Amino acid sequence: MAASLEVFQCKVARPFESFGLRRSSGRSVRCSGAVAGRHSKSYSVTLIPGDGIGPEIISVAKDVLVLTGCLEGIKYEFNEVLMGGAALDATGVPLPDLTLSTAKQSHAVLLGAVGGYKWDNNPKSLKPETGLLQLRKELGVFANLRPATVYPPLVDASTLKTHVAHGVDLMLIRELTGGIYFGQPRGFGTYENGEEFAFNTEIYATHEIDRIAHFAFKIAQKRRGKLCSIDKANVLEASMLWRKRFLAIAQEYPDVELSHMYVDNASMQLIRDPKQFDTVVTNNIFGDILSDEASMVTGSIGMLPSASLADLGPGVFEPIHGSAPDIAGQDKANPFATVLSAAMLLRYGLGEEKAAERIENAVLDTLNRGFRTVDIYSPGTKLVGCKQLGEEIMKSVESNVPASAAV
Ligand SMILES: NC(=O)c1ccc[n+]([C@@H]2O[C@H](COP(=O)([O-])OP(=O)(O)OC[C@H]3O[C@@H](n4cnc5c(N)ncnc54)[C@H](O)[C@@H]3O)[C@@H](O)[C@H]2O)c1
Ligand SMILES: CC(C)[C@H](C(=O)O)[C@@H](O)C(=O)O
Numbered sequence: 001m002a003a004s005l006e007v008f009q010c011k012v013a014r015p016f017e018s019f020g021l022r023r024s025s026g027r028s029v030r031c032s033g034a035v036a037g038r039h040s041k042s043y044s045v046t047l048i049p050g051d052g053i054g055p056e057i058i059s060v061a062k063d064v065l066v067l068t069g070c071l072e073g074i075k076y077e078f079n080e081v082l083m084g085g086a087a088l089d090a091t092g093v094p095l096p097d098l099t100l101s102t103a104k105q106s107h108a109v110l111l112g113a114v115g116g117y118k119w120d121n122n123p124k125s126l127k128p129e130t131g132l133l134q135l136r137k138e139l140g141v142f143a144n145l146r147p148a149t150v151y152p153p154l155v156d157a158s159t160l161k162t163h164v165a166h167g168v169d170l171m172l173i174r175e176l177t178g179g180i181y182f183g184q185p186r187g188f189g190t191y192e193n194g195e196e197f198a199f200n201t202e203i204y205a206t207h208e209i210d211r212i213a214h215f216a217f218k219i220a221q222k223r224r225g226k227l228c229s230i231d232k233a234n235v236l237e238a239s240m241l242w243r244k245r246f247l248a249i250a251q252e253y254p255d256v257e258l259s260h261m262y263v264d265n266a267s268m269q270l271i272r273d274p275k276q277f278d279t280v281v282t283n284n285i286f287g288d289i290l291s292d293e294a295s296m297v298t299g300s301i302g303m304l305p306s307a308s309l310a311d312l313g314p315g316v317f318e319p320i321h322g323s324a325p326d327i328a329g330q331d332k333a334n335p336f337a338t339v340l341s342a343a344m345l346l347r348y349g350l351g352e353e354k355a356a357e358r359i360e361n362a363v364l365d366t367l368n369r370g371f372r373t374v375d376i377y378s379p380g381t382k383l384v385g386c387k388q389l390g391e392e393i394m395k396s397v398e399s400n401v402p403a404s405a406a407v
């Protein structure tokens with residue numbers, strides 16, 4: 001398998017001239033001289049399309065990144081590599097060495113999703129998802145930001161009542177490299193009577209709790225100063241230590257109001273009154289589950305992006321959803337979560353705040369202009385496929401209507 005090095009080139013479907021882009025050969029495009037001349041910064045980005053709808057949504061997000069770069073003076077060197085099922089088929093392993101080394105050497109990783117029916121019965125070491133977990137662990141991306149924002153034009157897409165969903169803006173922080181996902185011992189066994197058993201270990205060391213706690217308090221400080229830690233400290237020892245450490249570390253953040261909630265209650269409160277939450281922090285497994293739940297408050301799992309960050313080194317930016325094998329290859333996938341992940345890549349991975357805002361403005365503008373994929377469609381809006389939605393997002397990137405001016 002070879003990484004394809006692509007310097008600031010992409011395939012887009014609409015007339016590139018209107019974006020200040022020009023065709024170089026075939027369907028590839030580059031920035032026109034005038035636009036390209038403004039480039040001052042250059043970053044290497046590892047692209048991992050993965051499986052299922054992964055390639056469809058990554059293609060849109062890449063186009064959006066390139067166009068935004070043209071307009072904001074940012075240049076990328078893209079390295080596209082394999083992971084998950086695609087890597088298993090090509091190389092026999094879910095995370096090839098080349099993928100890991102490429103990711104480690106880059107400024108940021110933009111990921112689609114992995115997994116699919118074909119590999120569902122593989123042994124654990126040969127599952128596509130194992131490649132993703134290895135990548136997260138190897139890059140040390142312990143802090144996973146999953147923002148759930150209800151965009152006003154999408155309030156009708158939420159399955160919740162309008163007054164419940166309207167105005168929701170919460171940041172779920174998930175610990176990503178510890179807990180039951182990685183805890184030892186784990187495995188399968190057989191009792192003497194022949195009955196099979198299987199087990200996993202929910203385990204957190206103090207340093208793992210402390211670093212996610214400091215991270216969460218700092219994010220809460222930048223938001224509305226409210227942090228809710230979600231655990232199961234009435235039952236689980238790992239949660240008892242989690243709560244003890246959060247209480248201790250809270251002393252260092254007197255400006256943040258810390259509260260605690262059991263995970264079963266939290267899953268109910270998220271649906272009852274999601275606006276009560278500002279910043280939420282939880283462990284690996286609870287964060288996985290609660291973020292899928294939070295996504296439906298916003299209208300669709302196709303709307304939630306994520307940023308996975310390490311103390312040092314590249315972050316991983318990916319939608320929270322999976323490879324959606326049920327709609328793969330049908331041009332039905334919602335690319336917004338991946339496009340918003342590209343915005344998080346610019347903000348948290350590269351420190352390019354203005355470019356991140358341009359993409360976020362474009363998402364809101366595209367929604368305001370009425371374009372929807374089927375998962376967020378409601379009567380009176382315009383139903384389009386993944387590709388066409390990508391083209392509409394590109395138009396909005398170019399026009400850059402600020403969110404404050406949005407209708
Ligand atoms: N980060 C990842 O790579 C990741 C995350 C979750 C699941 N997975 C894998 O994905 C595969 C499928 O898992 P699943 O079905 O449980 O979850 P999923 O998130 O892939 O799909 C759940 C449902 O949501 C829909 N959906 C998901 N993303 C969508 C989008 N962008 N636009 C429109 N609809 C969308 C799907 O069509 C499906 O009906 C499994 O192999 C799983 O392990 C991977
Ligand atoms: C695919 C799987 C390993 C992954 C997880 O459980 O972390 C996914 O569900 C997610 O939310 O990113």
Ligand SMILES: [Mg+2]
Pocket residue numbers: 288289292320
């Ligand atoms: Mg998940």
